[in-house]
Amino acid sequence: MDEKNAIMFNSVTHALRAQEILAGYSIRSKLVKSSRSRSEKGCGYSLYINGNRSKALELIRSSGIQTAGE
Amino acid sequence: MIYLDNSATTFPKPTAVRKAMNDAVTQYGANPGRSGHSMSIRASEEIFRCRSEAASMFGVSSPDNVVFTLNCTHAINIVLKGLLRKGDHVVISDMEHNAVVRPLYALKERGISYSVAKISEDDPDETLASFRDSLKDNTKLVVCTHVSNVWGIRLPIERITALCHQYGAEVLIDASQSAGMLPLSMGDIGIDYLCTSGHKGLYSPMGVGMLITSKGGRLNTFIEGGTGSNSAMFEQPDIMPDRFESGTQNLPAIVGLRAGIKFVTSITPEKIHAHEIMLLQNLYDRLAENKRVILYTPRPDMLHSGGVLSFNIKDADSEVTADYLNTRYGIAVRAGLHCAPLAHKHFGTEKQGTVRVSPSYFTSIRDMAVLSQAINSYK
Structure with a gap:
């Protein structure tokens, strides 16, 4: 998985909510634990986007979901 | 046995609830929101699904606003101890459970006061007048049970909530005897904090309750600990729902709660x-x-x-x-x-x-x- 396609979240709940929203736009993603090198605050979860990451990020942010490390 | 003590806890639990709990324990019983392996992710997804069902049932826009607690008492304590400061005043009804009265009694030592509004068992206008008469300039919160656990009296929480908001007070509703039976859309009624147990009218096992609110950011925490998020930081995360969910969650009970909610919704x-x-x-x-x-x-x-x-x-x-x-x-x-x-x-x-x-x-x-x-x- 290419880390450039990952969007990070501090909370697994936020990551799952984002995944659900993206699925509603037919954007598939995979939920994984964020790599230690990427997560400054410690443990978090990432969505690896199968598609346009910028569009996914825009959809997530417009839904009011907090991302991490952007 | 003829079991008529469902206000204490419902028995029996629906078959779907028992099956859901069994599946959780036997098929994917890992710690949710902690690890990255498939079983932990599956457990996290099941918790999230319950959050989403609860958000839908109680009319809140985001699953983030659903906090899983040990029980309704725990949920009520989070609000009372998180929100109230020295000099604040609270109004409660005279139908309240010790889950409300005891923490408020203990909070008197911190300079928080409370008044008791006498309700009428058959005249909602009289009940409303009693609440109005009890409100003071420094009333920060009104706590009201939806249904009395002793008498079954249903309080007019819609009108009480509207009244309290007019006077600048927030409202906590104890829905432990009404969730799953009476309409409880937080968005429609305007409830600020909804506290409920899972194991009564929602037919879940014991060991899970909920605090539902979009105002979690206003509440101080009194339990801090591991949340599986921001782990490198010593500060408790300020994101909902993690803020109030320290420690391992009760996966079997929460999965059972989702099955219970679906059972109630289907009927x-x-x-x-x-x-x-x-x-x-x-x-x-x-x-x-x-x-x-x-x-x-x-x-x-x-x-x-x-x-x-x-x-x-x-x-x-x-x-x-x-x-x-x-x-x-x-x-x-x-x-x-x-x-x-x-x-x-x-x-x-x-x-x-x-x-x-x-x-x-x-x-x-x-x-x-x-x-x-x-x-x-x-x-």
Whole structure:
């Protein structure tokens, strides 16, 4: 998985909510634990986007979901 | 056994609830929101699905606003201890459970005061006036049960919430006796904090409750710990729901809660409420014919009542009556003060207590007939 396609979240709940929203736009993603090198605050979860990451990020942010490390 | 103690906890639990819990324990019982392996991710997804179902049921826009707690008492404590500061005033009804009264009593030491509004069992206007008269300039919060766990009296929370907001106070509703039975859309009613247990009208196992609010950011925490998020930081995360979910969550109970919510939704709360009221009306009418039985509240109905009815047999100790029903007839009811001494003070039953009958969707009309026959046979 290419880390450039990952969007990070501090909370697994936020990551799952984002995944659900993206699925509603037919954007598939995979939920994984964020790599230690990427997560400054410690443990978090990432969505690896199968598609346009910028569009996914825009959809997530417009839904009011907090991302991490952007 | 004829189980009529569903206000304490519902029994039996639906098959779907038992199966869901069993699946969680046997198929994916990893710690949710901690690890990255498939089983932990699956567990996280199941927790999230329950959050989403609860958000939908209670009319909140985001699952983030659903916090899983140990029980309703825990949820209430989060709000009271997180929100109130020295000099704040709280109004409660005289139907409140010790889950509300005891933390407020303890908070008096921190300079927080409270007043008790006497409700009317049959006049909502009088109840509203009582709340209005109890509000002060420094009233920060009003705490109100939706349905009394002793008397089944249904309070007009929609009107109480509107009134309190006019006076600048927030509202906490204790929905432990009404969730799954009465309409509770937070968005429609404007409730600020909804606290409920999972194991009563939502048919989940014991060990899970909920605090539902979009105002979690205003509440200080009194439990801090591992949340599986921001782990390198010593500060408790300020993101919802993590902020209030330190420690390992009760995965089997939460999964069971989701199954319970789906069970209730599939039947509809209205049908469940109608069934319980029908049973209690049947019982009430039978008991009313017995001159030795004391009934304290009006005949139950859909508008004014939840699924609870209390009575006594003359001046018999309520615990003696309950023991008689259990020993001689295998009927399970709860007697005494039901952790709600204020509610008993309202009707003057502090010494005697009452015998409380609380059916569920699984209770039958035959159960009511057997109970009334048992009461008629009491010597």
